[in-house]
Structure formats: structure tokens, C-alpha cells
């Protein structure tokens with residue numbers, strides 16, 4: 001894996017650890033192999049295709065697989081959900097750290113929560129708010145936030 005992808009993966013893991021520290025009761029516990037780059041040859045993932053930028057494994061060991069193209073480009077899309085379904089015409093492009101943050105908030109909110117219903121959305125929204133506050137305060141860019 002090249003330097004850019006590895007760096008993206010490290011940011012994903014760092015963000016996920018921050019989120020777990022902020023949400024110890026219902027967050028997703030993160031080890032260094034909890035978030036991996038998706039590969040079709042991987043024995044750890046039985047999803048043969050990757051239709052989204054990432055997916056969460058609700059079987060143990062819980063894991064998030066991230067598409068290599070996403071790790072390379074740091075370009076993702078977010079959308080709105082209503083009654084658990086995607087709202088048409090609400091897709092928005094995200095780039096850089098914002099794309100990574102949104103992706104990790106989305107996937108970790110699937111921990112013990114299937115689909116995109118009310119409970120998932122509440123967790124996702126809470127995590128997005130927590131990350132926004134870290135950005136606004138400047139704390140996201142402090143070394144101690146990542147430890």
C-alpha cells in the first residue's frame with residue numbers, strides 16, 4: 001500500500017479512536033486492525049464487491065473496510081436519509097479530512113445498529129457534532145487529541 005493510502009488509513013483509525021473515547025458506552029472499540037483497506041483477495045472480508053466507499057462488518061471481529069480509491073483520493077459523498085432511505089438529490093461531495101471524518105462517523109455509527117434509521121442517525125449526528133466541535137475549537141489539530 002502506498003504512502004497516501006497508508007496515511008489515510010492512519011487518519012481513519014485516529015478519528016475512530018477519538019470517537020470511541022468520546023462515546024465509550026455505545027461507540028465502536030478500535031484496535032489497529034479494526035479498519036482495513038478493502039481488497040478482493042482479503043480473507044478477512046467476504047464481500048466480493050465494494051459498492052460504497054466503505055462498509056461495516058456486524059459479525060465479530062467488528063471491522064470497517066474502506067475502498068482503496070477512497071483512501072487514495074480522499075473524495076467521498078454524503079447524503080441525507082429519511083425513514084432510513086437515501087433522499088434523492090441530496091448527495092454532496094466531500095474532500096480531504098472532511099471526507100474521512102464523515103465516512104468514519106457513518107460507519108462507526110453502524111456498530112450494533114443496522115440500517116440508516118432513527119437510532120443510526122442519532123449516533124451519526126452526535127459523532128458529526130463532536131467532530132465539528134473538535135475542528136472549530138482547534139483541538140483536532142492538537143497532538144494530545146490523537147493519543
Ligand SMILES: [Zn+2]
Pocket residue numbers: 038044045046047055057064065
Ligand atoms: Zn469488508
Ligand SMILES: [Zn+2]
Pocket residue numbers: 106110115116
Ligand atoms: Zn451506512
